[in-house]
Amino acid sequence: MENILEIDDLHVKFSLAERDVLAVRGVSLSVKKGETIGLVGESGCGKSVTAFSILRLINPPGKIVSGSIIYKGDDILKMDGPSIRAIRGKEIAMIFQEPMTSLNPVLTIGYQIMESIILHLSMNKKEAREYAADLLAQVGIPDPSARLNSYPHEFSGGMRQRVMIAIALSASPSILIADEPTTALDVTIQAQILDLLMKIQEARGMSLILITHDLGVVANMADTIAIMYAGEIMEQGETSLVYRNPLHPYTRGLFDAIPKINEERAMLNTIPGTVPTLSAEPEGCVYHPRCPIGAEECLEKKIPFIQPGEGRQVRCIRAGAQIS
């Protein structure tokens, strides 16, 4: 199937007073029509910066240094202001982790949904109101017409996230980026929201870029998984294949850290150390300091991707080696 979005060799840097932060270093990722991609990795590895780059929402001191992001044939990174604004929200929409900060507390829910509808679709106020109620119904809010007059604080956290999804869907985007859409919610509501996202994605044939810490969520929802570490993608491939046979020692470490119910263990497995924040390109493999199978040769040069199978990519020269 054709790629609707192709990120190639993206580099994003934050120039802070005290030092530079190389937040994204050479990320390449393609998204097919109707596909769900799960982007995972520990805090600070560059997931959100990658997502913001797609909508060109990186502001100073941040800068997209190089790379290309091709959406339906055109490079988003080369577009002028009006062209990128025509894409934001309409072609590619995004929902965030904390809905309360994305909704304006002094405006009604109806006003906020209609604002986006009137901006992107040429509807008059009456049509926009009807469509807004219809969207609220689609995301499972009871009594939608009346609820248009409510303010954000009159909704629960889960309902506010549903409203955010309604706003994101209002212009029927081709791609929805969901950046940790449920981490602020309890487990039952989380499951409902993810289920809703999956249903809508299937019904609309929309592509979904799902950013999460939760490997269980990715296993259930994503066709493809990409695992990020310190600004780079370490491993990517079809979700079921990666889960069955993770090849990068980092992926294996992440999977090992998931508690398993029927296994008795004194302590949870963790990966020792933390994700480094880099100011300069590292010599060789960035995971080397934490890697259980690292060797001297790993420090010699930048590690290229190897392709161990159909559609799979692993950035490790010792991929799959026995971990003692």
Ligand SMILES: Nc1ncnc2c1ncn2[C@@H]1O[C@H](COP(=O)(O)OP(=O)(O)OP(=O)(O)O)[C@@H](O)[C@H]1O
């Ligand atoms: N506005 C900013 N100013 C300075 N540094 C930033 C800024 N935004 C991101 N960074 C840095 O870029 C790196 C990547 O951050 P990013 O927000 O993409 O991480 P993340 O993978 O989304 O993490 P989390 O799971 O915690 O959301 C981090 O080192 C972060 O400190």
Ligand SMILES: [Mg+2]
């Ligand atoms: Mg983030």
